[in-house]
Amino acid sequence: MPRRTEPAPVDPPGAGQLPPDPLPPLPEPHSGEPGPYSRSPLRDVCGSRINPDAIGWYRRRELMKSPECGVKTCAHPDLEQWLGNVGSFDPRMMIKQPPASEWPLSAVIAQIQVWGNKLPYPLPENLTCLVNYEDLAPNPHTPPTDERIINLRERFDPSHKLILGFFGEHRYKLGLWTMETFWHEPFLDNFDAVLMPDFSAFSDDPIPQSLLGERMLQIFAEEGYQAGRTVIPTIAWRSEDSLRRQVELVASLYPRVNTVMLDCYGGHVERVKWAWRWLFAIEKYCADLPIRWLIAGMSAGWAVVELREMFPRGNFHIITPAAMHRVAMSAVAKPEIAAARFYQKIRAIEEVRSGERTPTRMPRPDEWPTFSQAKLPSAQI
Numbered sequence: 001m002p003r004r005t006e007p008a009p010v011d012p013p014g015a016g017q018l019p020p021d022p023l024p025p026l027p028e029p030h031s032g033e034p035g036p037y038s039r040s041p042l043r044d045v046c047g048s049r050i051n052p053d054a055i056g057w058y059r060r061r062e063l064m065k066s067p068e069c070g071v072k073t074c075a076h077p078d079l080e081q082w083l084g085n086v087g088s089f090d091p092r093m094m095i096k097q098p099p100a101s102e103w104p105l106s107a108v109i110a111q112i113q114v115w116g117n118k119l120p121y122p123l124p125e126n127l128t129c130l131v132n133y134e135d136l137a138p139n140p141h142t143p144p145t146d147e148r149i150i151n152l153r154e155r156f157d158p159s160h161k162l163i164l165g166f167f168g169e170h171r172y173k174l175g176l177w178t179m180e181t182f183w184h185e186p187f188l189d190n191f192d193a194v195l196m197p198d199f200s201a202f203s204d205d206p207i208p209q210s211l212l213g214e215r216m217l218q219i220f221a222e223e224g225y226q227a228g229r230t231v232i233p234t235i236a237w238r239s240e241d242s243l244r245r246q247v248e249l250v251a252s253l254y255p256r257v258n259t260v261m262l263d264c265y266g267g268h269v270e271r272v273k274w275a276w277r278w279l280f281a282i283e284k285y286c287a288d289l290p291i292r293w294l295i296a297g298m299s300a301g302w303a304v305v306e307l308r309e310m311f312p313r314g315n316f317h318i319i320t321p322a323a324m325h326r327v328a329m330s331a332v333a334k335p336e337i338a339a340a341r342f343y344q345k346i347r348a349i350e351e352v353r354s355g356e357r358t359p360t361r362m363p364r365p366d367e368w369p370t371f372s373q374a375k376l377p378s379a380q381i
Helices: 042-046 054-059 061-065 079-085 170-178 186-190 207-226 240-253 271-285 301-310 322-331 335-354
Strands: 108-112 128-132 161-165 193-195 259-263 292-296 316-319
Touching (some): 240 271, 301 335, 322 335
Parallel strands (some): 259 292
């Protein structure tokens, strides 16, 4: 007699596929309709561009939890429970920053790569320096414990402010979830503040995954604040309503939250169109707010001119690309010459930001560029 077998589970049509392009808008929050944080089946979250094989990995959850597993998307060991908690948007984000006057930041915040036992060349006084976690951690799932990292502050001048950032490979951000002790690690004592990582803010992420990423950032920030750290919320967005929702949240926290980062970096995009996509967004949602904005990915002179006009009070700071520091290190052998070239680049951005110099401007598009218009064709990636 033939053996009876259960039919294999069948995914609904479209499961695991990329979302449509252009992306449809989400419903307005609190409109009475099912909200954007309505619970979604797990397969809707894991079928994504980050890892197209994620569906299979999520079904093998025990393997997914193991530290040896090399495949990490937006996974959390209790992902189903996390999704259940994201039943509605939670605007509380219980964090508080010191008054801005108590932690002044330089107009230009320089990304610095730290190797060896000392800095490759001296830095200007009163500079705010951003150090990336990726340059400090031995791997995504292990916190830095090397004495050189624990004593990182000793390499910098007392006038320098240090900020920890999470630019770089996405796996370093996602690995934070496996470290329950992260916020209590001694190396964090080196930093005046910590920028929040964007856990899932790719423009073509499935909607549930993007929404879960926003909530993960909020919870991670709350955990940092509860551990006594100064945390800085980060905003990246997949669609206009995603941007609006996040800006409205941080605006509602002012003045106890006075400093927020805008992560304007984008991969595989046409740089000018992508910059204009962000500039339109900043002008519409951020320009009139009293928040101190830290802006990454917008250091080109013409873009700084646009920002200068949007923020006549000067409540914006430019974060330099990491390449600027690398180029200065590799350009010459003598540290004093490398230092002079690095400072020259910082000074050039400062001059544009302050209005001392105005580079040639880029023509403003007639309409707000969409993600589809700004991304590079597949053939050019």
